[in-house]
Amino acid sequence: MAITDRAEAPVAASTLQVLAPDGAVVPGARYPFELSDADHVGMLTAMTVTRRLDGEFVNLQRQGQLALYPSCLGQEAAQVGITSATRDNDWLFPQYRELGAFVVRGVDPAGIGHMWRGMAHGGTGLIEKCCAPITIPIGTHAPHAVGYALGAKFDGVDTVAVTFIGDGATSEGDVHEALNMAAVFQVPCIFVVQNNHWAISVPLSAQTRVTDIASKAAGYGMAGVRCDGNDVLACRVVMRDALLRAREGRGPTLIEAVTYRMGAHTTADDPTRYRSEGELELWRRRDPIDRYRSHLVAAGIWTAQHEERATETGERAAKRLRDEVFDAPMPDPLSVFDHVLSRRSGELERQRRQLARETGRDAT
Amino acid sequence: MVEAINAGLADAMADDDHVLVFGEDVGRLGGVFRVTDGLQARFGQRRCFDTPLAEAGIVGLAIGLSMRGYRPVPELQFDGFSYPALDQVISHLAKYRNRSQGAMPMRVTVRIPSFGGIGSPEHHCESPETYFAHTAGVRVVSPSNPADAYSMLRESIAGDDPVIFLEPKRRYWSRQDLALPVTTEPSDRARVARPGSDVTVVAYGAMVRVALDAAEVAERDGGVSLEVVDLRCLAPLDLDAVLDSVRRTGRCIVVHEAPRTLGLGAEIAAVVQERAFHSLEAPVLRVTGFDTPYPPATLEGVWLPGVDRLLDAVEQVLEP
Structure with missing residues (x-):
């Protein structure tokens, strides 16, 4: 029995929305008038590039080039809306589905490809962009963001730590500990819960009794807000508020971005076993890119030329990814002995020499 | 030893304002063992x-602070309460340097009052070292005396690796005349705590005192000379001092409080037979706690390895 009641529910009235699914501005919405046309073009371009690149990751996995890939299809607005509100030196602590955040930060897709091809743990080229390594264990990276934010607070700077988690992660003990400590220490940390309704095959209703994850913030004594995660402007607005609160020393925020995982959990998953086509169809009609494009076209901000340029940028990113990972050679086997500790122990040197012999390499 | 660790923390904090001490009750109270007394x-x-x-x-907080450039020294109040943090240690603290291709070393020293012998209720007397030592990417050390406690702590805090610092509670109240700061051998090396010629006894933490006491008795009562090697660093293991010693004595006994099966003694025995097989005159023996949950306090005296259990093993390895 698939419990899909909540995913099929209409967007709740308490959910902050700027754009209706057809792209029209919701009456009385807090429209982000501070955004320039270039900001809007940048965001829709990032969403378009994310979707193209995401598709390329899936293709490459299907072609046997990647071990696994978790698609972010359908979650582009949440990731781009949140991340585009940050400064480049605010630190992001991602889970593993945040391709949209990496696109906004300008992370080389090759570095993410290296992770999913099984060439480098955590991905490469992330730290330079103030992104922590891609993290697979669920929610255990949340306390790291709190620690980083505490350090920033001690340093007297207005840098913010942002951690991305999912609806499933809210059941994890480490997330509870992180939320509690963030509130106790009043640190500049923002918890972004992308509620995509599914933790692999387990629906939100089996994860928690509350229907509103943002309401959990009250239990920690922190601000909590729920926004339509398929509405990039709503995400941008709530993140802008949360960042301001953090930078002014008014503490952490829990943001729930209500979205939907349109793809499988990962390329190893078969969602037809647990969710209905009807549910997917409902969320297709709430597509974040169509919605934003309709709005920007109607506003005269997005033209055919922008569409063309965004498509080209997406193609370039996809080609870059493909060129860098397709049949990429195995890394140096002896590299497994690098970066274990600051120096290799005698035993590790002996083991390294063994692998060098086995692989016909020079251990010096 | 409590005073030596307290001084080590204070001196490290005075030398580098990126050193932070935090944990449960470490502030106003000064820690349940008063190790952090006066620091706040x-x-x-x-x-x-x-x-x-x-x-x-x-x-997790320490990991984030380290990413921000701090040198956190968190305390986990007791060995038995370190287990909730095991995932953070195994999945993140130990792997961060590796997962960031060397860009994010973890300069974190996790202090854990450890081991048994102080008459505490359950969960306060555990020997968690093997869980940590089996994890690539962390150093695990345990001092046996106040001088080492000070010196190894300073070295751990100033170093570039995550360190699990296991403090033998049973030795907290041991006293030694010290002029601080004191610098002992590098903490990744074992040290001969008492030279001898007949049997090598390898120990760490509170068991070093037991081994030294046994050596006194063996010398006095049986004319047997035990060489006691204080391991100090439990991971990565540096067994050069142990192997040197075994090559001279031809006999080796490993002592630890932790349960026997798959404890550090198993690893040490394996390495000794791999690398000093032809020097051995007897099988390597393990003198350890039993493969049971740590017993209630009234039974710990008979459960823990003591002088008698160690001397029985000495007798065994000396049998012709």
């Missing part, structure tokens, strides 16, 4: 602070 008063609430009761969060 001297360095302020930013440098030494109490955290919510959340061990995984405490280690």
Whole structure:
């Protein structure tokens, strides 16, 4: 029995929305008038590039080039809306589905490809962009963001730590500990819960009794807000508020971005076993890119030329990814002995020499 | 030893204002063993602070602070309460340097009052060292005396690796005349604590005292000379001093409080037979706790390895 009641529910009235699914501005919405046309073009371009690149990751996995890939299809607005509100030196602590955040930060897709091809743990080229390594264990990276934010607070700077988690992660003990400590220490940390309704095959209703994850913030004594995660402007607005609160020393925020995982959990998953086509169809009609494009076209901000340029940028990113990972050679086997500790122990040197012999390499 | 660790923390904090001490009850109270006594008063609430009761969060917090350039020295109040943090240690603290291709070393020293022998209720007397030592990417050390406690702590805090610092509670009240600061051997090396010629006894933490006491008795009562090697560093293991010793004595006994099966003694025995097989005159023996949960306090005296159990093993390895 698939419990899909909540995913099929209409967007709740308490959910902050700027754009209706057809792209029209919701009456009385807090429209982000501070955004320039270039900001809007940048965001829709990032969403378009994310979707193209995401598709390329899936293709490459299907072609046997990647071990696994978790698609972010359908979650582009949440990731781009949140991340585009940050400064480049605010630190992001991602889970593993945040391709949209990496696109906004300008992370080389090759570095993410290296992770999913099984060439480098955590991905490469992330730290330079103030992104922590891609993290697979669920929610255990949340306390790291709190620690980083505490350090920033001690340093007297207005840098913010942002951690991305999912609806499933809210059941994890480490997330509870992180939320509690963030509130106790009043640190500049923002918890972004992308509620995509599914933790692999387990629906939100089996994860928690509350229907509103943002309401959990009250239990920690922190601000909590729920926004339509398929509405990039709503995400941008709530993140802008949360960042301001953090930078002014008014503490952490829990943001729930209500979205939907349109793809499988990962390329190893078969969602037809647990969710209905009807549910997917409902969320297709709430597509974040169509919605934003309709709005920007109607506003005269997005033209055919922008569409063309965004498509080209997406193609370039996809080609870059493909060129860098397709049949990429195995890394140096002896590299497994690098970066274990600051120096290799005698035993590790002996083991390294063994692998060098086995692989016909020079251990010096 | 408590005073030596306290001085080590204070001196490290005075030398580098990126050193932070935090954990449960370490602030105003000064720690349940008073190890952090006076640090908050001297360095302020930013440098030494109490955290919510959340061990995984405490280690996670340390990881984030390290990423920001701090040198956190979190305390986990007791060995038995370090387990909630085990995932943070194994999945993150130990792997961060590796997962960031060397860009994010973890300069974190996790202090854990450890091991048994102080008459505490359950969960306060555990020997967790093997869980940590089996994890690539962390150093695990345990001092046996106040001088080492001070010196190894300073070295751990100033170093570039995550260190699990296991303090033998049973030796907390041991005394030694010291002029601080003191620098002992590098903490990744074992040391001969008492030279001898007949049997090598390898020990660490509180068991070093037991081994030294046994050596006294063996010398006095049987004319048997035990060489006691204080391991000091439990991971990565440096067994050169042990192997040197075994090559001279031809006999080796490993002592630890932790249960026998798959304990450090198993690893040490394996390495000794791999690399000093032809020097051995007897099988390598293990003198350890039993493969049971740690017993209630009234039984710990008979459960823990003591002088008698060690001397029985000495007798065995000396049998012709």
